[in-house]
Amino acid sequence: MSASALPYRTHNHSACIRQALADARTLCRANNARLTPTREQVLELIWRSHKALGAYDLLAMLAEEGHRAAPPTVYRALDFLQRQGLVHRITSLNAFLGCTHAGEQHCGQFLICRNCRNVLELTAPEVALAVGQASADEAFVAEDTVVEVIGLCPACQLSGNHD
């Protein structure tokens, strides 16, 4: 790996957002799922950064955009986006993140920087395999796997604003 992954370097983030929204529209059309304005707005807000955002963060952002919504609105939108594979819930943060592998059949692993809070989603087959093997060794039928790594991203290791 020569270059840092996207969240860790400055990049044309507008392009990230545009791409994510375009992919979402395509996917939802293909799945006969309705990407309504509220849902699209929440998705767009999530993609404002590569950080995971809490439901109430999103709620506040909606409010700033003049969409006075209550918690169920945001949770319902998030449920929909998760079902469509457009958003992941980061369980150790109680927060939500745009999926960078939408449409691909995948089970993500998440590298969470405790300093800048950016999250990188990986889909390392070795990890999935190792977890699958360990489960199988115990005769356990794995249905869903959460892999979340907390640590320091490459950018934050250098710019020492942390421990």
Added chain:
Amino acid sequence: MSASALPYRTHNHSACIRQALADARTLCRANNARLTPTREQVLELIWRSHKALGAYDLLAMLAEEGHRAAPPTVYRALDFLQRQGLVHRITSLNAFLGCTHAGEQHCGQFLICRNCRNVLELTAPEVALAVGQASADEAFVAEDTVVEVIGLCPACQLSGNHD
């Protein structure tokens, strides 16, 4: 693996509890940490089963034992027990579990049965390795790793009270 792991079969669970409490006393003594009555009581309650228990479950159990405590009491005991490596937090359940590898330097993986809620803690080196390698590939410094697998334990696969 010929025999099922402990949580999945009937066993002398009193022995589990006694062992866990004995280990805890030894460890805390070795670390100059005070395993006070409240802390020990919470640990004992956690070990009543191989399931993960919520803080408010523990609070209710304390109440049943006549220890009328408020939330901070239980959260403080849990913080202590986690710092001593005697208890793990299962983030996807917001619940807590007695560690079956107390004293060993380890980073656990958890197999969570969605039917019976029993949790098996593994310490598979291949999993830790795969995650470590995937992180390193992104120049990410991993400090803590959460691996939680939701699925069906061997016992529940047979006795079809689920889906």
Added chain:
DNA sequence: CGGAAAAGGTAATATTATAACATTCAATGC
């Protein structure tokens, strides 16, 4: 003993998430 630090008690509150029910919207068949 006396001071300091750790542990625990208590009340209030913050944060995250859901339940229950009413209303609006949009696709479909006639």
Added chain:
DNA sequence: GCATTGAATGTTATAATATTACCTTTTCCG
């Protein structure tokens, strides 16, 4: 077009999880 109907959204209240702040008690150590 228009009624039917299920999906989506609005609205209010509340549940479930966790923390803050402050005070009292206990333990440790000199």
